[in-house]
Amino acid sequence: MKKKEIILRAAMQLFARKGFKDTSMAELSKTTGAAEGTIFYHFKTKQDIFLEILKTAKEEILFEFNRYTENRQFETGIEMMDGAISFYLYLAGLKEDFFLLLHRRYPYELAEVNPVCRQHLESIYNCFVDIFEQAILAGQADGSIAPLPARKVALIVFTMVDGLVRFKLYNLYDAGALFNELIASCRRMLENKPVTG
Amino acid sequence: MKKKEIILRAAMQLFARKGFKDTSMAELSKTTGAAEGTIFYHFKTKQDIFLEILKTAKEEILFEFNRYTENRQFETGIEMMDGAISFYLYLAGLKEDFFLLLHRRYPYELAEVNPVCRQHLESIYNCFVDIFEQAILAGQADGSIAPLPARKVALIVFTMVDGLVRFKLYNLYDAGALFNELIASCRRMLENKPVTG
DNA sequence: AAAATTAAACTGAGTACTCAGTCTGTTTTT
DNA sequence: AAAAACAGACTGAGTACTCAGTTTAATTTT
The missing domain is CATH 1.10.10.60 (Homeodomain-like)
Structure with missing residues (x-):
C-alpha cells in the first residue's frame, strides 16, 4: 500500500x-x-485530507449501494423497506469510522463555506434517502405501502434509522435491542390498510 | 448581571x-x-465552564418540562403524544444553542471519562424519553395506543423527533416541511386498530 | 458619619506548551 | 541524472492557565 x-x-x-x-x-x-x-x-493542507476522505467514502458508498440493489429482489415494497433498513445498519457497522465522521459537526460546518464538501455530503445523503424512497414507491406500486408522500416519509424513516446509528455510535442505548421494534414500527407506519366496506 | x-x-x-x-x-x-x-x-478550568453550563441547562429543561406537564390536559394518549412532539420541537427552538451543544460530540466524549457529565446527560435524555413514554402508557390505558413495548417505542419516537431537530440545526433539510408528516407518521405507528370480527 | 479593615472580584502580562505548515536536505525511482 | 518521494528539524502564531498585584464593595471600628 x-x-x-x-x-x-x-x-x-x-x-x-x-x-x-x-x-x-x-x-x-x-x-x-x-x-x-x-x-x-x-x-496541500489538512483540510484537503478530509475532503479526499469524503470523496473516497462517497464513491465507496455508491458502490456498496449498487452492489446491494443489484443482488437483491424483494416480493413487496414493504419487504424492500426491511432490506433497506438492514442495509443501512449493515453499512454503518461495515464503515463505522466513516459514520462516526458523518455524525460529527465538522463536515457540516465545512459544507457551509466549502461547496465541494457540500456536494459530497449531498450525494451521500441523497443516496441514503433514495434507498428508502425507492422502497416506498415500489410498495405503493404493488399496494403493500399506503399512498403517502414518498420523499417526506423516506426522510422520516431515515431520521429513525440514522438516530439508531447515533445511539449506537455515542453509546447512549443498546441499539441492537431496538432493531426488531424499529422494523415493526416502520411497518405499522407504512403498511397499506385496505378500507373495508 | x-x-x-x-x-x-x-x-x-x-x-x-x-x-x-x-x-x-x-x-x-x-x-x-x-x-x-x-x-x-x-x-477552575475550561471544562468546568462546560459542566456548569450542562448542569444549568438540565435544571432549566426539567423546569420547562414540569411547566409543560402541569398546564396541559389531553383527552387521549395519542393526543398527548402530539403535544409531546410539539413540546420537544418548541424546546429545541427556545433553547437552540443548547440543542446545538447536545448534538456535538464533545459532551459524549467527556461523558465517557467524566461521571458528572454522564449523569447530567442521562438526566436530560431520560427526561425527554419519559415524556414520550408517559404519553404511550396513557394511550394504552385509554385504548388509543396499541399494546407495544412502551419504552422501546418511546426511544424510537425520540430518534425521529430528535433527527428532525438535527436536520434543522445542521441546515440539511427544511424541518418545518416535515412537521405535519412526522405527527401523522407517529399516529400511524402508534394507533390502536381494534380487530374486527 | 468618617476612617480603617477585610474580603471578594477583577486584571493582563507572562509561562510553558501545542499546532499546522515550511524548509532544507536525503533517499528512491525512473 | 532528473524527478518523485521521503525525512525531520524548525517557525511563528496560538493555546489554557497562572500569578502578583489592583480595584471595588461590604463590614467594622472609631
Missing part, C-alpha cells in the same frame, strides 16, 4: 475517533510512519 | 456555535469583557 493511501486511511480513523481539530499532523505522522513533510507533499 | 453569569451565557453560545475546542479563552474574554484571569477566578 502506498504512503498516500496509508495516510488517508489513518486520517479517516483519527478524524472519526478523535475529531478533525483534535488530530495533529504529528500524531498522523507517527501512526502512519510518514514524516510530516511527506504528508504535506501528498496533500 | 454578574460577570460569572455573563461568562456562562457567552460560553454556552460559543461552545454551541463554534465548538468547545474551537473556542479560545481569549475569545471568551473578548466577548464577555472579562479579563482571562477573571474567567479562571470563577471557573
Whole structure:
C-alpha cells in the first residue's frame, strides 16, 4: 500500500475517533510512519485530507449501494423497506469510522463555506434517502405501502434509522435491542390498510 | 448581571456555535469583557465552564418540562403524544444553542471519562424519553395506543423527533416541511386498530 | 458619619506548551 | 541524472492557565 493511501486511511480513523481539530499532523505522522513533510507533499493542507476522505467514502458508498440493489429482489415494497433498513445498519457497522465522521459537526460546518464538501455530503445523503424512497414507491406500486408522500416519509424513516446509528455510535442505548421494534414500527407506519366496506 | 453569569451565557453560545475546542479563552474574554484571569477566578478550568453550563441547562429543561406537564390536559394518549412532539420541537427552538451543544460530540466524549457529565446527560435524555413514554402508557390505558413495548417505542419516537431537530440545526433539510408528516407518521405507528370480527 | 479593615472580584502580562505548515536536505525511482 | 518521494528539524502564531498585584464593595471600628 502506498504512503498516500496509508495516510488517508489513518486520517479517516483519527478524524472519526478523535475529531478533525483534535488530530495533529504529528500524531498522523507517527501512526502512519510518514514524516510530516511527506504528508504535506501528498496533500496541500489538512483540510484537503478530509475532503479526499469524503470523496473516497462517497464513491465507496455508491458502490456498496449498487452492489446491494443489484443482488437483491424483494416480493413487496414493504419487504424492500426491511432490506433497506438492514442495509443501512449493515453499512454503518461495515464503515463505522466513516459514520462516526458523518455524525460529527465538522463536515457540516465545512459544507457551509466549502461547496465541494457540500456536494459530497449531498450525494451521500441523497443516496441514503433514495434507498428508502425507492422502497416506498415500489410498495405503493404493488399496494403493500399506503399512498403517502414518498420523499417526506423516506426522510422520516431515515431520521429513525440514522438516530439508531447515533445511539449506537455515542453509546447512549443498546441499539441492537431496538432493531426488531424499529422494523415493526416502520411497518405499522407504512403498511397499506385496505378500507373495508 | 454578574460577570460569572455573563461568562456562562457567552460560553454556552460559543461552545454551541463554534465548538468547545474551537473556542479560545481569549475569545471568551473578548466577548464577555472579562479579563482571562477573571474567567479562571470563577471557573477552575475550561471544562468546568462546560459542566456548569450542562448542569444549568438540565435544571432549566426539567423546569420547562414540569411547566409543560402541569398546564396541559389531553383527552387521549395519542393526543398527548402530539403535544409531546410539539413540546420537544418548541424546546429545541427556545433553547437552540443548547440543542446545538447536545448534538456535538464533545459532551459524549467527556461523558465517557467524566461521571458528572454522564449523569447530567442521562438526566436530560431520560427526561425527554419519559415524556414520550408517559404519553404511550396513557394511550394504552385509554385504548388509543396499541399494546407495544412502551419504552422501546418511546426511544424510537425520540430518534425521529430528535433527527428532525438535527436536520434543522445542521441546515440539511427544511424541518418545518416535515412537521405535519412526522405527527401523522407517529399516529400511524402508534394507533390502536381494534380487530374486527 | 468618617476612617480603617477585610474580603471578594477583577486584571493582563507572562509561562510553558501545542499546532499546522515550511524548509532544507536525503533517499528512491525512473 | 532528473524527478518523485521521503525525512525531520524548525517557525511563528496560538493555546489554557497562572500569578502578583489592583480595584471595588461590604463590614467594622472609631
